[in-house]
Amino acid sequence: MIDVTIANFKDEVLTASRTTPVLIDFWAPWCGPCKSLGPVLEKVEAAYAGRFKLVKVDSDQEQQLGEAFGIRSIPTCILMVGGQPVASFTGALSESKVKEFLDQHLPPAPEEEVPEEALMLDTDPEAVLQRLQQAVATDPASETARFDYVKHLLTLGRDDDAKVAFAPVIAQTGLVRRFDSLKRWMNAIDFVATNAYAASAEASFDAKITANKRDFEARFDKARWLMAGQCWTDALDELLEILMRDKAWSDGLARKSYIAILDIMEAPKPKVADGQIPPEDATVATYRRRLSSVVLS
Numbered sequence: 001m002i003d004v005t006i007a008n009f010k011d012e013v014l015t016a017s018r019t020t021p022v023l024i025d026f027w028a029p030w031c032g033p034c035k036s037l038g039p040v041l042e043k044v045e046a047a048y049a050g051r052f053k054l055v056k057v058d059s060d061q062e063q064q065l066g067e068a069f070g071i072r073s074i075p076t077c078i079l080m081v082g083g084q085p086v087a088s089f090t091g092a093l094s095e096s097k098v099k100e101f102l103d104q105h106l107p108p109a110p111e112e113e114v115p116e117e118a119l120m121l122d123t124d125p126e127a128v129l130q131r132l133q134q135a136v137a138t139d140p141a142s143e144t145a146r147f148d149y150v151k152h153l154l155t156l157g158r159d160d161d162a163k164v165a166f167a168p169v170i171a172q173t174g175l176v177r178r179f180d181s182l183k184r185w186m187n188a189i190d191f192v193a194t195n196a197y198a199a200s201a202e203a204s205f206d207a208k209i210t211a212n213k214r215d216f217e218a219r220f221d222k223a224r225w226l227m228a229g230q231c232w233t234d235a236l237d238e239l240l241e242i243l244m245r246d247k248a249w250s251d252g253l254a255r256k257s258y259i260a261i262l263d264i265m266e267a268p269k270p271k272v273a274d275g276q277i278p279p280e281d282a283t284v285a286t287y288r289r290r291l292s293s294v295v296l297s
Contacts, residue, residue, distance in 0.1 A: 001042055004055045006064055012055055017080040021052040021106055026066060026076045028059045033092035034075045040095050041077070044102070051106050052079075079105055125156055140168070147178045151264060154182070155230070159189055181260035188227035201225055216242050216249050223257065232265050236287050243294045258291055 004012050004024070013022050025041055027034035038056070045054040059066045059074055069078055069085070078088040079102075087105045132152050135145040146169055153162035166182060173180045205222035208215050219242050226235035239261075242254040266284050 001045065002053075002055045004057050004065075005062055009065060013080055014083045016053055017084075018082055020050070022080040023052050023054050023102075024069075024078045024080060025054065025056045026059050026069070026071050026074050026078070027056055028074055030060075031074050037075045037077075037092040040093070040098055044095060044098050047099075048102065048106075052102065081105070125152075128152060129156070136165070143169075143176055143178065147182065150182050154185060154189070159186070162186065177259075178263050180256075181263035184257055184260040185227060185264055188224040191221075191224050192228040214245060216246065216254070220250075220254065220257075223254075227257075227261065232261050233283065233287070236261055240287075240290060240294065243291070247295060255291070255295065258287075262288060262291075 002012055013024060016022050023041070023045075025034075025038065027038065041054055045052065057065050059071060069076075073090055075092060076088060076090045078085050080086070087101070089101055093101070129149075129152055132145070132149040135142065136149045139145055146165070150162050150166045153159075153165060162182075163186065166179075166186070169176070169179055170183070173183045202222065202225065205218050205225065208218035209222070212218075219238050223235045223238040223242075226232075226238065236258060239254045239258045242249055243258065247255065262284055266281055
C-alpha cells in the first residue's frame with residue numbers, strides 16, 4: 001500500500017495503471033468506515049498477489065485530487081486501468097464484496113501451475129477422490145468433472161457411491177457419450193453381481209467359445225465379466241472378435257461397448273500450448289486403430 005499525493009500521482013497511479021490496475025482508496029484519519037475498510041483492502045491486495053496495486057489518498061491533505069475525481073463522500077475507491085478510471089464503489093464493503101467488485105473488472109487470474117513433484121505425489125486414491133468430489137461440487141454441470149468423479153469411484157470399487165453420484169445425469173446417457181460409457185460399465189458390474197459369477201466363470205465362457213466361435217452371447221458375457229474386473233484390453237480383444245465376425249451384431253452392441261471401454265481407459269488430457277493436439281494414450285490409440293480397421297473393412 002502506497003500513500004499518494006499530487007506530487008507522485010502521475011508515477012504511482014497514471015503510469016503504473018498502464019501495466020497493473022490501480023485501486024485508489026480515498027480516505028481520512030477521522031473517518032470511521034475508512035478505518036474499517038483499510039485493513040480489508042490490504043488483505044485483499046495480499047490475497048490477489050499482484051493482480052492490482054493499492055494506493056491511498058488522504059482526502060484532507062490532497063483536496064485537489066479529491067476534487068479532480070469528484071469525491072463527495074469517503075471512503076470511495078476508484079479503479080484505474082490504462083490511466084483511466086473504470087469503476088468505483090463507496091462505503092466500507094465486506095471482503096467478499098470487495099473481491100466481487102475486483103473480479104468484475106480485473107483480468108482473470110492466470111491458472112496456477114501445480115509443480116510436477118506435487119502432481120507425482122498426489123496419487124493417493126482418497127486425495128484424488130476428494131479433489132474430484134470438490135470439482136463436482138464447484139461445477140455440478142461439468143460433464144468432465146462428473147465423468148472423472150464417477151469413474152474414480154468405480155475404479156475404487158465403490159459401486160453404490162458411484163451410482164449415487166451418477167444419478168443426477170443418468171437421463172443424459174443418450175446425449176453424452178461418456179455418460180453412456182459409464183452406464184455400460186455399471187451394467188457390466190451389475191451383470192456379474194446378479195449372475196454371481198465365480199473365478200471359474202472365464203473357463204466356462206472359454207468352453208462355450210471353443211465349442212462355437214460364433215457364440216457371440218458367450219463372448220459378450222465374457223467381455224462384460226472382464227469389464228467388471230477392469231481387465232480393459234482383454235475385454236476389448238473379446239469384443240473385437242465379435243466385430244470381426246459380425247460388425248452389426250445385436251444392433252451394434254459390441255461396437256458401442258468397445259467405444260465405452262476406450263472412453264474409460266483414456267486418461268485426462270494434459271495441458272498443451274494453444275493450437276497443439278494433446279498426445280493420445282498409446283494403448284487407446286492402438287485399439288482405436290484396430291476398431292477402425294475392422295469397421296471400415
